[in-house]
Amino acid sequence: MFELALIPDLLPLFAGATLRTLALLATALLGGLLMGFGMNLLRQSLPALQPVYWAYVGLMRGLPFLILLFITYFGLPSAGLELSPFAAAAAALSLYSGAYFAEIFRACWQAIPAGQIEAARVLGMGSMQVFWHVQAPQALRASLPLLANQAVLLLKDCALASVITYPELTMTASKVVSEQFIYLEPYLLLAACYWLLAIALDLLGRWLTQRFRLKGATR
Amino acid sequence: MNADGVLDRLAAYLPVMLQGAGITLLVSALAIGLGLLGGAVLLGLAQFRQGRSPLAWAVALLVSFMRGTPLLVQLLMAFYLPSAVGVDLPPLLVAIAVMGLNSAAFQCEILRAGLAGIPAGQLEAAYSFGLGQRQVFWHVQLPQLARAVWPAVVSESMDVVKNSAIVSVIAVADLARVTRQIFAANFRPLEVFLSAGVVYLLLTGTVFALGTWLGQRMRQPRTPRPPRSSGLSTPADSLGVRHV
Numbered sequence: 001m002f003e004l005a006l007i008p009d010l011l012p013l014f015a016g017a018t019l020r021t022l023a024l025l026a027t028a029l030l031g032g033l034l035m036g037f038g039m040n041l042l043r044q045s046l047p048a049l050q051p052v053y054w055a056y057v058g059l060m061r062g063l064p065f066l067i068l069l070f071i072t073y074f075g076l077p078s079a080g081l082e083l084s085p086f087a088a089a090a091a092a093l094s095l096y097s098g099a100y101f102a103e104i105f106r107a108c109w110q111a112i113p114a115g116q117i118e119a120a121r122v123l124g125m126g127s128m129q130v131f132w133h134v135q136a137p138q139a140l141r142a143s144l145p146l147l148a149n150q151a152v153l154l155l156k157d158c159a160l161a162s163v164i165t166y167p168e169l170t171m172t173a174s175k176v177v178s179e180q181f182i183y184l185e186p187y188l189l190l191a192a193c194y195w196l197l198a199i200a201l202d203l204l205g206r207w208l209t210q211r212f213r214l215k216g217a218t219r
Numbered sequence: 220m221n222a223d224g225v226l227d228r229l230a231a232y233l234p235v236m237l238q239g240a241g242i243t244l245l246v247s248a249l250a251i252g253l254g255l256l257g258g259a260v261l262l263g264l265a266q267f268r269q270g271r272s273p274l275a276w277a278v279a280l281l282v283s284f285m286r287g288t289p290l291l292v293q294l295l296m297a298f299y300l301p302s303a304v305g306v307d308l309p310p311l312l313v314a315i316a317v318m319g320l321n322s323a324a325f326q327c328e329i330l331r332a333g334l335a336g337i338p339a340g341q342l343e344a345a346y347s348f349g350l351g352q353r354q355v356f357w358h359v360q361l362p363q364l365a366r367a368v369w370p371a372v373v374s375e376s377m378d379v380v381k382n383s384a385i386v387s388v389i390a391v392a393d394l395a396r397v398t399r400q401i402f403a404a405n406f407r408p409l410e411v412f413l414s415a416g417v418v419y420l421l422l423t424g425t426v427f428a429l430g431t432w433l434g435q436r437m438r439q440p441r442t443p444r445p446p447r448s449s450g451l452s453t454p455a456d457s458l459g460v461r462h463v
Contacts (some may be wrong), residue, residue, distance in 0.1 A: 061377070062423040064384035066395055067416045074408035152287070159289035163388065170291060183303035187296045191288045198287035 031094025148205020258326025
């Protein structure tokens with residue numbers, strides 16, 4: 001039933017689709033990280049805006065990503081903002097993953113002992129200096145393994161962009177299925193692509209964690 | 220459009236959306252149950268003979284696959300591959316089975332991490348007091364495991380409710396699907412999808428509240444508890460730079 005001979009024909013199609021999935025992932029990852037980091041910066045520099053932070057995080061963690069995607073792709077045009085499938089997917093993914101990234105940053109931020117910050121202030125550092133030279137390096141380093149894990153989840157959410165017709169991996173496979181009436185080969189190839197990408201991201205995360213580990217640090 | 224019109228339309232969506240929410244609830248509840256049970260079974264299989272059997276290897280492969288590929292892809296494969304060889308499975312059954320197995324893979328990892336967090340010294344102490352393996356599991360490991368993994372289990376259960384929106388793709392008439400159908404009929408995306416979002420928020424919020432409540436009961440089963448803090452501010456919140 002499984003015909004290996006079909007695979008070479010499918011490979012170029014899937015290679016292109018993998019690149020489009022990766023382009024979406026990279027854009028969303030950048031957007032989500034900026035969003036998460038920015039929200040934390042806001043939360044810390046303007047305590048009055050804490051409720052905004054919690055509303056954002058609570059909303060994103062309670063809403064299915066699919067519904068958010070429908071709101072950005074189908075809903076925004078009626079509010080006067082027309083987005084291409086790629087832009088809508090990237091915006092929804094950034095917004096959605098941003099909440100998870102924000103919580104990761106917050107947790108790692110708060111894990112920094114208060115004594116360090118007091119010490120830095122006593123030594124005459126301003127609050128921005130404390131942020132850039134004491135808090136940010138440690139929080140980012142500690143968050144690397146969690147960020148890598150979240151990136152894998154983000155990769156899997158990218159598959160839903162197929163529902164709004166962005167021609168990434170899943171849509172490409174579905175198209176092959178409906179046009180050529182072959183099932184096993186495209187679906188197995190599709191699963192293999194995601195699985196390999198997920199494993200690669202996981203390994204990259206481990207490597208980065210190792211690479212930036214402080215000598216003699218316990219975590 | 221006037222406000223009355225919107226309210227009238229929302230009232231018209233409500234019965235259909237509630238019906239969809241019922242299916243969402245059914246799929247989610249069964250998937251959460253299957254996931255917890257399946258996660259425990261998978262972990263048990265993985266630890267068979269100290270994890271050095273082919274069975275443990277197969278479980279590791281399955282867990283990696285379920286965690287490394289999108290739920291959407293798993294649903295499509297489970298739905299269309301059998302139908303390609305002439306076996307037509309009901310979409311609802313596929314949805315529950317795939318979501319349950321998917322959640323089981325995540326729950327398995329949660330339970331594994333929780334079990335690894337119990338200090339080995341406790342087990343040695345229990346054995347040296349003469350407790351059997353079964354007693355150690357029920358009286359030493361399980362109570363601590365339950366408390367340690369509970370927040371993660373609740374979080375995973377909320378994810379199951381959210382991810383259940385994806386089963387709409389294989390023609391299960393859940394909330395996400397009926398919402399799309401309403402949208403396809405009236406082309407009012409903002410109000411339709413926003414109201415669906417509110418229903419989903421209520422569902423995930425209920426799971427969260429229920430989970431938190433159960434978690435608090437679990438923590439101290441007998442002694443009365445002192446009044447709780449609001450939980451909104453953590454000690455570390457006061458660590459903000461500007462206050463120092």
